[in-house]
Amino acid sequence: MQANEAKPRYAGTKKHSQIHWLLYCRPGFEQDCAQEALRQAKQQKPIIDTEQPAIIVDSGYVVVALNEQKLSWHELIFTRQLIRLHHSITALPERDRLTPILDAVAALPGTFGTLWLEAPDTNDGKLLATFTRRFQPLLETALREQGRLQDDPHATRLHVFFPDKNSVLIGTSDPRNSAEAIMGIVRQTMPDEAPSRSTMKLAEAIAVFMDRSEQTRLLRPGMQAVDLGAAPGGWTWQLVKRNIRVTAVDNGTMKGVLANHPLVQHLKQDGFKYAPRKAVDWLVCDMVDKPSKVATLIGSWFAAGWCKHAIFNLKLPMKQRVAALDSALGGIRKQLDDEGINYRMMAKQLYHDREEVTVFLTKTKG
Ligand SMILES: C[S@@+](CC[C@H](N)C(=O)[O-])C[C@H]1O[C@@H](n2cnc3c(N)ncnc32)[C@H](O)[C@@H]1O
Numbered sequence: 001m002q003a004n005e006a007k008p009r010y011a012g013t014k015k016h017s018q019i020h021w022l023l024y025c026r027p028g029f030e031q032d033c034a035q036e037a038l039r040q041a042k043q044q045k046p047i048i049d050t051e052q053p054a055i056i057v058d059s060g061y062v063v064v065a066l067n068e069q070k071l072s073w074h075e076l077i078f079t080r081q082l083i084r085l086h087h088s089i090t091a092l093p094e095r096d097r098l099t100p101i102l103d104a105v106a107a108l109p110g111t112f113g114t115l116w117l118e119a120p121d122t123n124d125g126k127l128l129a130t131f132t133r134r135f136q137p138l139l140e141t142a143l144r145e146q147g148r149l150q151d152d153p154h155a156t157r158l159h160v161f162f163p164d165k166n167s168v169l170i171g172t173s174d175p176r177n178s179a180e181a182i183m184g185i186v187r188q189t190m191p192d193e194a195p196s197r198s199t200m201k202l203a204e205a206i207a208v209f210m211d212r213s214e215q216t217r218l219l220r221p222g223m224q225a226v227d228l229g230a231a232p233g234g235w236t237w238q239l240v241k242r243n244i245r246v247t248a249v250d251n252g253t254m255k256g257v258l259a260n261h262p263l264v265q266h267l268k269q270d271g272f273k274y275a276p277r278k279a280v281d282w283l284v285c286d287m288v289d290k291p292s293k294v295a296t297l298i299g300s301w302f303a304a305g306w307c308k309h310a311i312f313n314l315k316l317p318m319k320q321r322v323a324a325l326d327s328a329l330g331g332i333r334k335q336l337d338d339e340g341i342n343y344r345m346m347a348k349q350l351y352h353d354r355e356e357v358t359v360f361l362t363k364t365k366g
Helices: 030-042 098-106 129-145 199-209 212-218 234-241 256-260 291-303 321-338
Strands: 019-024 061-066 081-089 114-118 157-164 167-173 224-228 245-249 264-267 282-285 309-315 343-348 356-363
Touching (some): 081 157, 224 234, 282 291, 291 356
Parallel strands (some): 224 245, 224 282, 282 309
Antiparallel strands (some): 019 061
């Protein structure tokens, strides 16, 4: 191997003091991911003299160069994981991948709380799983012997990301500004009893948007919810599982245990016209329609005081996705601001989302 093939590339140059970021996303959404990150950075300071984002279509990741701007994982919809990139090594020698990686890690300061070996969420990336499983203990043992790895979930994480078997990107993440799960994917298992795979979408949304104490506080037995576009019942199932009463609105049929469930009232009505008789705690909505139409509906529920919390899906158009989301979410913000409502809103393209994103909206105290 040539010595320069393992040369650190992302340590920042004196000339531009660039900071490189490695962002994971759903394959096919690299452009949206980069566009959104650059926009967030530009809102802080103009981006001067940095290279264009390295976008490989369908790769499941992007590398973005910024000046000193910071990125906020919580506010990036298309970014699954946010990593400060330090080194890139191409042409890893097949017989000894470990040494160049250890050399690159040696150049980083401090110790790490967690080591995650990762690969893109693509078919090719999945083929690397056996390799990363075998490689993990080798690297982990070496780093422990050097005193660089200490088990601490709150400390900086070390990411060793293999776009393929012969190259590696090495970076770090801050647990307060990144996803808590390897590859940024909060995995869910399909419950036997749930009537549709969509149930995993709501389960993932609850896990990503709310910490444990918020889940306990906001999803309590005896609460009332409305599920718009409920059939066949995957989202309703997540709520009744938590002993929450649900009014399920859909012209379609509720299936399995939800066809006749003591906590579920099924109404065959239009979800865009339905109005609750009394305010409820939760609104969930998975109706497939224009994002602007769904956003207006959600905003009007909050403005009318019909619910306190909501989780809903916004289907993405084929083009101009970032602009469509901006407009839909901006519309909700305006409706709530006009009413003087305090709120927290977070949107993410979750692992179980395809051409859509999921949004959490909750009223907060003053
Ligand atoms: C993606 S599916 C919902 C799946 C459901 N969340 C689950 O977990 O099983 C969308 C549903 O929205 C319903 N839908 C679409 N437009 C609607 C409307 N205007 N009023 C009520 N339901 C509607 C459809 O009938 C369909 O059942």
